Amino acid sequence: MSLIDAVVNGIHLGFAGLWVGSVVFVTLVVLPIAREGAFDAAPLETLTNRFTWISRTSVLLLFVSGGHLAGTRYTADSLFGSGQGHLVLTMVGLWFALALLVELGSKRLASGLAERKVRQPAREARPYFLAATVVGVLLFVDAALLSVPTAIPF
DSSP states (O other): OOOHHOOOOOOHHHHHHHHHHHHHIIIIIIIHHHHOOOOHHHHHHHHHHHHHHHHHHHHHHHHHHHHHHHHHHHOHHHHHHHHHHHHHHHHHHHHHHHHHHHHHHHHHHHHGGGGGHHHHHHHHHHHHHHHHHHHHHHHHHHHHHHHGGGGOOO
16 A cells, blocks of 8 residues: 555545535434524534534545545546445445535524524434434444455355
C-alpha cells in the first residue's frame, strides 16, 4: 500500500467514524433531551448547524476517498462480479441512504427551531435519526466484512 493510499484510507475511516458517531450521538443523546424540553432552541440550533456541517463534510470526503479506494482496488469486473465488490456497492447504497436520512432528519429538526420550538421538531426528526443509526451500524458491519476478505465465500 502506498503512502497516498494509506492517507486516503485513514481519512476515509476517520470521517466514517466521525459521521456515524455523530449520528448516533444525536439519536441517543441530543434528541431525547430535546424531546423532554430540556434544551432551549438557541443551543439546539447551534448544535444542529454544527452537526449538519460535520455531516456534509463527511459525505463529501467519504465520496472522494471511497471513490479513490474503489478505483485503485477494483476493476469493473471485480466490482460487479465478486463478493467483495458487492460489499463495496452495498456500502455505496448505505452511504447514500445515510446521507439522505441525515439531511431529512436535520431539516425536520431545524424547521421548528426558527419558531423557538424544540420538542415537536425533535419528535419529527427522531424516526429519521433512528433509521440513520441503523444504517450507520450496517455500514460498519459492511466495512468489517470488507476488512476480512475470506468472510465472503462467493
